[in-house]
Amino acid sequence: ETKALLLISCTVDQVNSIFEGINQSNDDNDRFIAIISVWFDNLAFFINEDPRFDTSPIIYHINQYIGRNYVMTDQFKFYLTQLQQQTNLPKSIFTTKQLFYIKICSLSLSSYLAAKAQNFLFTAEEILHHVGNQYLQIINIHSHTMESWSDELLICMTYLTAFICGCCWWGGEKNNSRLMRINSYQPFYEVIKSEQSSNVLILIDVILQFLLYILQTQNMICFFRSNILSPDILLIIAENSSCD
Template sequence: SFIMCEINHLSYTADEIIQYLSDDYLEIIHIHSYTVASWSKDLLRCITQLIGVTAGCCWWNGEEKTHMEIIFRTEKIAFDHVEDLMRIISYEPIYKQIKKDRSNDETILVGCILTMFMLIVRMKNMHLLSHLNATIRNTILSIIETVNNDELALCGYGVLSEVLTDEELKDLKMADNICNYFLQMLEDAWNLTKKKYKQIPMVLLLKDKRNTKQRETLI
């Protein structure tokens, strides 16, 4: 969260931070993705902050992909990391702890993982994710149906709009409260000088809404 809010005040560039973190980041997440049930509160906070910093650096300046390419040099590295993140986000006790606002580590962690999913899929256009689609769909839908957090629900719909086929998306319906939340985000971004909402460029907000509307016309 600090990276996303304070990027203009750091002494290092995103590339420098990613170069320093990337290999250790991938290894740490891979190792600990197999032991989620035994995480302590301190480890949960460390993992949350590590994924948050990395996602924040990858989100630097919106759609620039250079930071992502430093970490995910091949499609296999990206795919393996998606699997690692899926093991974490699929652990039900984590998303059962999600709050309406970003008031605990579990809520922040799920948001960071969903953001990382979106960034990876957009960067790689990963067709090889197809055999994970059912797992991703079921996990994200479980999160959307369980949590009372419009921001995470909207992010979850955004991921689904990128990874599922048109046929699979026909069955999805976005709740009215999520649509209203999106419109409020757009209004908030419009009223800001840099036309961003929480460091998300308005153009990306509009793209996500366009993707959703295109799917809705198929229903």
């Protein structure tokens, strides 16, 4: 309750003022956007931890606004197009504003949708029609190049995947193998061994949630037959995890 009071004590007018400041900024690396992103980040993780508060009028308003004015826009698709480049992505594309769209907006909506939010402006099908094909292309390209991922690309991959997972959607067996390829990247296991929270751990957790969803909704035997390395990969993750 104390955490909720600290994070959700603002009014709708104050939230609108924040969004107005973001919208009016012409600086792609505006410090205001960087600072306010920390609040949105904490708010989304709080909703993920305690879904009861997804019915808060402030949480409702924030996510309706994010869905309508950021995610379901051409600007969001433009940032996805940047991530579809097949060569090493230049660091210059990862601006504060781009990360606000790709990380913060994706994280906020994934937490909100995962909490079984009602009366959202868009259906999962509409959202996935808007971004799904580009997400698949991004996964297809970058699941082969984990060794060259920058911290910024890791962030984008993590929260885009969380967003798609939040929409309770799956795209077929080929995409299963691409996600398992990411989870099988050996250097990630060194991070798993530590208890330090990181985007690597979040990404692996999201992919495992995705796989759990597959196993609950599809034929388990067919899944493991089409992804023969999956049991070995899952065993390695379990052996390296420091969590019980």
